[in-house]
Amino acid sequence: MQKISVNREYLESVDVSLMMEPAEWKYRYYEQYYFKTGRLPFGILVDENRVLRDGYISYLLWRTYSVEPEAWTLHSSCVSMKTVVGRKAIRHGGRFYFRESERNAWLYDLDAPVVPGDVVIADSKGGYVFVGVEEVRYVAGGPSMGQYRRARKHTGSCIV
Numbered sequence: 001m002q003k004i005s006v007n008r009e010y011l012e013s014v015d016v017s018l019m020m021e022p023a024e025w026k027y028r029y030y031e032q033y034y035f036k037t038g039r040l041p042f043g044i045l046v047d048e049n050r051v052l053r054d055g056y057i058s059y060l061l062w063r064t065y066s067v068e069p070e071a072w073t074l075h076s077s078c079v080s081m082k083t084v085v086g087r088k089a090i091r092h093g094g095r096f097y098f099r100e101s102e103r104n105a106w107l108y109d110l111d112a113p114v115v116p117g118d119v120v121i122a123d124s125k126g127g128y129v130f131v132g133v134e135e136v137r138y139v140a141g142g143p144s145m146g147q148y149r150r151a152r153k154h155t156g157s158c159i160v
Contacts, residue, residue, distance in 0.1 A: 001080070001140040004046075006071045011062060014046055019056040026113050030057045033115040034065065041115040042136035043070030045080060053080060054138065057113075078140050084108045084151055085135040089119055089159055096159045098132050105139070105148060106131065112154035119157045123149035132159035 033041045040062070044055030052059060053076075058069045074080055083105045090099040096119045106122040108114055114133060122131045131151070139148070 001072050001074045004071050004073050013050055015051045016059060019052060022057050027057055029113040034061055040067055040069050043072055045072050045074055045138050047074055047076040072138055074140050080138050080140045082108045083137050083139050084114055084120060084133045085137055086131045086133040089130040089132040096130060096132060096157055106151045107148045108151045110151060110154055114154060117158045119155045119159055120151040121153040121155060122151045
């Protein structure tokens with residue numbers, strides 16, 4: 001997987017015909033993140049034929065608000081997954097705070113939308129931990145994904 005620089009002409013040539021229209025609530029969740037931060041929640045993933053593989057809502061937000069997404073290219077035969085990168089968190093007084101400075105990544109294949117600032121429950125060596133999400137990325141490969149643990153549930157909460 002390789003980061004690529006894109007412009008309007010490139011983005012307009014991306015084939016999105018394989019994408020399904022997102023659920024309204026999911027689109028609104030990501031749109032609210034954009035309104036709050038001025039940034040897209042994650043980039044787009046395009047194959048060598050300029051077919052969009054992931055990041056359709058970021059693509060739609062680009063079309064609506066003209067905010068350029070980060071773009072990554074991946075060979076069409078490769079497997080990819082979304083990951084959340086963040087730090088372990090603790091709940092105190094009904095709010096979540098970062099517990100550690102070390103960042104890790106977890107595979108994220110849940111239906112619930114996720115943006116930086118969200119808190120998820122994820123696997124750890126000792127069971128489960130709260131994770132404050134700092135970044136949403138893609139990872140490529142099949143066997144290499146075995147090094148990642150999984151996010152198990154979105155808490156519906158945000159990190160302070």
